[in-house]
Amino acid sequence: MxxxxxxxxxxxxxxxxxxxxxxxxxxxxxxxxxxxxxxxxxxxxxxxxxxKISDNIQRAQKWFAKSIKKHGYKGKYHYCYCTKSSHFQHVLNEALKNNIHIETSSAFDIDIVNHLKSKGKISKDTFVLCNGFKRDKYINNIADLINNGHENCIPIIDNYEELNLLQSNINGTFNVGIRIASEEEPKFEFYTSRLGIGYKNIVPFYNQSIKENEQVNLKMLHFFINTGIRDTAYYWNELLKCLKVYINLKRVCPTLDSLNIGGGFPIKNSLAFEYDYAYMIDEIINQINQACQEAKVDVPHIFTEFGSFTVxxxxxxxxxxxxxxxxxxxxxxxxxxxxxxxxxxxxxxxxxxxxxxxxxxxxxxxxxxxxxxxxxxxxxxxxxxxxxxxxxxxxxxxxxxxxxxxxxxxxxxxxxxxxxxxxxxxxxxxxxxxxxxxxxxxxxxxxxxxxxxxxxxxxxxxxxx
Structure with missing residues (x-):
């Protein structure tokens, strides 16, 4: 027995x-x-x-490289680490050994970015994507980073007011992204994410506030699903809706060249855990490639924001x-x-x-x-x-x-x-x-x-x- x-x-x-x-x-x-x-x-x-931090980063980079090659995808892939998952210096030092970029969430994150720059851990070529609801301190820190020559700092617009706040503090031209307010799964207590701007409002917002604005270039569309990247009808439906927005926006915005598919990969939570990372990446690349080819627009560079998966x-x-x-x-x-x-x-x-x-x-x-x-x-x-x-x-x-x-x-x-x-x-x-x-x-x-x-x-x- x-x-x-x-x-x-x-x-x-x-x-x-x-x-x-x-x-x-x-x-x-x-x-x-x-x-x-x-x-x-x-x-x-x-x-x-x-x-294990470097191991997971390198696995994701290899999966994306393989799928990009397989589908003849014309865009590049950039791995970003969400600092909010773990801000510790030993975590960032290990992660940054792997040619990655950073996503921030609050004002003090920018202090970490400045420290890493002073130590030579990151350079002006490192993308710093600034998410979150932004107020004075965060806006000022982002502005200082851009004013000091970090052109690859891209604040992601979360609400209509942020653009004016950034313009008031940044000298010269700068790049921005827009976050999509995705619809949540039916089981959630609310229908639409509190973060970002609604699907239907993004193109009108661009036309009204950015298109003729000589100080601002729209470079990125940010797509985030709270439950992460999973092989569900809900995820694929939201991705297709996102691609429709990207295509419509790309047709009127020539500077738009990047798509940030945030949301993150799940991590192992049981010895019975099963998840086909390579398949999901391959299908995401395939879906984006097909949608853009059919619409006759250039494919975007792909950014991911992996926090839990990284650390x-x-x-x-x-x-x-x-x-x-x-x-x-x-x-x-x-x-x-x-x-x-x-x-x-x-x-x-x-x-x-x-x-x-x-x-x-x-x-x-x-x-x-x-x-x-x-x-x-x-x-x-x-x-x-x-x-x-x-x-x-x-x-x-x-x-x-x-x-x-x-x-x-x-x-x-x-x-x-x-x-x-x-x-x-x-x-x-x-x-x-x-x-x-x-x-x-x-x-x-x-x-x-x-x-x-x-x-x-x-x-x-x-x-x-």
């Missing part, structure tokens, strides 16, 4: 997988000895495996199961030594799924459990609503420590959780480790941030002032 945790995983999923291997009944992630990492740094623990699969969180509480005849609560609200806010805020696996004791019997965090908040838990299946882990034994890992947590969790700031119930943010490989391919680790201390909380709260 197969009753071991390994048997459960093996018969439920295709295992081992590219990033997950088993060695001496302990889990490895991209060749990282997780049990050894715990022995050296303790738990709870967060880590970032930097090489999400580089992150992980490790916890120890401290104790098990039997609350009734069938619910067992494994209590972790941290808080989901603190460290994985998306798991409780939007029921986001992450890959969850035991790190050790794979050769022992398993049981069905619920996972609870340390806070006194009833929402501090992770169960089958967030997970793809019911949660099974090796049986709790007081004298045999059990460690669990959540994987592909690298996007948004730190910024949403308020990295380095106050945490719910003052549960400290765990130690954060950066993992890289040297020129010989050997793993290297270093501490990026120690676990928060009570002294830091007291200072933030004003008790030491």
């Amino acid at each position: 197969k009753t071991k945790y390994f048997d459960l995983i093996d018969q439920t999923y295709d295992f081992p997988q590219e990033e997950f291997q088993l060695k001496d009944n302990n889990l490895e992630f991209h060749g990282i000895d997780l049990k050894g990492l715990i022995a050296e740094y303790g738990a709870p623990l967060k880590f970032t495996y930097l090489p 999400g699969e580089s992150g992980g969180a490790i916890y120890e199961v401290l104790y098990q509480k039997q609350q009734n005849d069938r619910e067992k609560w494994n209590m972790i030594n941290s808080s989901f609200i603190t460290t994985l806010p998306d798991s409780w805020a939007i029921n986001k799924r992450f890959i969850l696996l035991a790190i050790n004791r794979w050769n022992e019997e398993y049981e069905r459990v619920l996972l609870g965090g340390l806070t006194c908040d009833s929402d501090d838990y992770y169960n089958s609503e967030q997970h793809m299946n019911a949660i099974y882990l090796p049986k709790y034994k007081k004298d045999k420590p059990l460690y669990i890992g959540f994987f592909n947590t690298g996007a948004y969790q730190e910024s949403i959780g308020g990295y380095g700031g106050l945490q719910h119930c003052l549960i400290p943010a765990p130690k954060h480790i950066l993992i890289d490989r040297d020129e010989n391919g050997e793993l290297t680790t270093k501490v990026f941030a120690e676990q928060q201390t009570s002294a830091k909380f007291m200072d933030i709260l004003g008790y030491t002032k």
